[in-house]
Amino acid sequence: MARFDRYVLSQLFVLFGFFSLVLVSVYWINRAVILFDRLIADGQPASVFLEFTALSLPNVVRLVLPMSAFAASVYVTNRLASESELVVMQATGYSPWRLARPVFIFGLLVGVFMMALTQYLVPTSLEQLRFRENEISGSLSAQLLREGEFVHPSNGVTFYIREITPEGVLKDVFLSDRRNQNRTTTYSSVDGFLVTEASGPKLVMVNGIAQSLRKDNRTLTKTKFTDFSYSISALIDGPGSIFKPLDQRPTYELFLATDAVAAATGKSPGRVLEEAHGRFNQPLLCVVAALIGFSTLLVGGFSRFGVGRQIIGAILLLVLVKLVESIVTDPVRNNTQLWPLVYAQSVFGFAAAAFMLRLAARPRRRRKDASLQEAAV
Structure with missing residues (x-):
C-alpha cells in the first residue's frame, strides 16, 4: 500500500472513531435516560442497567456507522483540499480515481465491521436483550x-x-x-x-x-x-416466550424458511426477504457514504471560499439515496420476486459517486481574459 494511501486511511479512521463516539453517545444518552428511569423505578440494581446498555449498543452502532463514515470522509477531504495536499497529489499525476482508492478501502473495512454487526452481533444482542427484559418482567410479578x-x-x-x-x-x-x-x-x-x-x-x-x-x-x-x-402468565410475558421478531432471527433462517418466518411473525414474505437482503445492503451503504462524501468534494477543487456548496450537495445525494429506499420498499414487500430492488439505493449511490469522480477527472476549461485575447489578436 502506497504511503499516501496509509496516510489518508489513518486520517479517516481517526475521524471515523471520533464521529462514531459522538453519535453513539448521543443515541445512548437518549435511550439511557428512559432505560434508567424504568429500571431504577422498578427497583433493579445498576448492574442490570449496565447489562441492558451493553446489549443495546450493537444496534446503536449499526445505525451510526454510515453517518460516521460519511462525516469522516467529508472532513478529511475538506482538510486535504484546504491544505492543498490534494492539489499536490493531482499535480504529481494522481487521477481522482486513484485518489479515491484509500477512501474505497476505508469504506470496505467499515463495511466488513457492519457485516459482522448485521449478521451476528445485532440479532444476537437484541434476542438476549428481549430475553432479559422478559425475565425481569417475570421477576417483577411480585412487585x-x-x-x-x-x-x-x-x-x-x-x-x-x-x-x-x-x-x-x-x-x-x-x-x-x-x-x-x-x-x-x-x-x-x-x-x-x-x-x-x-x-x-x-x-x-x-x-x-x-x-x-x-x-x-x-x-x-x-x-x-x-x-x-x-x-398471571397472560399478563406478564415470561422469558420462555418463543415469539421472535424479524430483527432477532438469524439470516439463514430468513432465507431458508421465508414462509414459516412470515407466518410466525405475521409479516409478508417480501418483508422477510427485505430484512434478509437488507443485512447485506447495509455494509454496502458504508462504502457508498464514504465515496459520496469524497467524490462530491473533489468536484469543486480548491477554493478560498471553502466547500460549503459541495458539502450540501453530498448531503442531498445521501437524501436521494434514502429516497430510493423509500420508493422500492412497498414493491419489495408486496412481491418477493422484486427482492433485487433492495440493493437499488446502493447501486444508485455507487453510480452517483462514479459520476462525480468522472466529472472531477475531466480537464477544467480555463477561461481566458477577453482583454488579453483581444490584445493578442
Whole structure:
C-alpha cells in the first residue's frame, strides 16, 4: 500500500472513531435516560442497567456507522483540499480515481465491521436483550402486587393487596377481571400466595369468594372457594416466550424458511426477504457514504471560499439515496420476486459517486481574459 494511501486511511479512521463516539453517545444518552428511569423505578440494581446498555449498543452502532463514515470522509477531504495536499497529489499525476482508492478501502473495512454487526452481533444482542427484559418482567410479578395500591397490569385487570407479610402471605386480595366484555369476574380472598411454576407465575387465593356478573342477562353468580389459583402468565410475558421478531432471527433462517418466518411473525414474505437482503445492503451503504462524501468534494477543487456548496450537495445525494429506499420498499414487500430492488439505493449511490469522480477527472476549461485575447489578436 502506497504511503499516501496509509496516510489518508489513518486520517479517516481517526475521524471515523471520533464521529462514531459522538453519535453513539448521543443515541445512548437518549435511550439511557428512559432505560434508567424504568429500571431504577422498578427497583433493579445498576448492574442490570449496565447489562441492558451493553446489549443495546450493537444496534446503536449499526445505525451510526454510515453517518460516521460519511462525516469522516467529508472532513478529511475538506482538510486535504484546504491544505492543498490534494492539489499536490493531482499535480504529481494522481487521477481522482486513484485518489479515491484509500477512501474505497476505508469504506470496505467499515463495511466488513457492519457485516459482522448485521449478521451476528445485532440479532444476537437484541434476542438476549428481549430475553432479559422478559425475565425481569417475570421477576417483577411480585412487585406488581403492592401494598395498599390498585395496580393495573393489563387492560381490564385490577389487583389490590392490603398487606404483604414478611413470610410472603398476601392479605385481603382483590382481583377484578373485566377483559371479557360480556362477563365481569371479581375474586376476593383472605390470604393469597404468589407461586412460580413451569407454566408461569400463578396467584393462589385461599378462603375467598368469586362473583361473576353476566351483562347479557344481568345475572350475578357467587361461588365460595377454599383455594383457587389464577394464572398471571397472560399478563406478564415470561422469558420462555418463543415469539421472535424479524430483527432477532438469524439470516439463514430468513432465507431458508421465508414462509414459516412470515407466518410466525405475521409479516409478508417480501418483508422477510427485505430484512434478509437488507443485512447485506447495509455494509454496502458504508462504502457508498464514504465515496459520496469524497467524490462530491473533489468536484469543486480548491477554493478560498471553502466547500460549503459541495458539502450540501453530498448531503442531498445521501437524501436521494434514502429516497430510493423509500420508493422500492412497498414493491419489495408486496412481491418477493422484486427482492433485487433492495440493493437499488446502493447501486444508485455507487453510480452517483462514479459520476462525480468522472466529472472531477475531466480537464477544467480555463477561461481566458477577453482583454488579453483581444490584445493578442
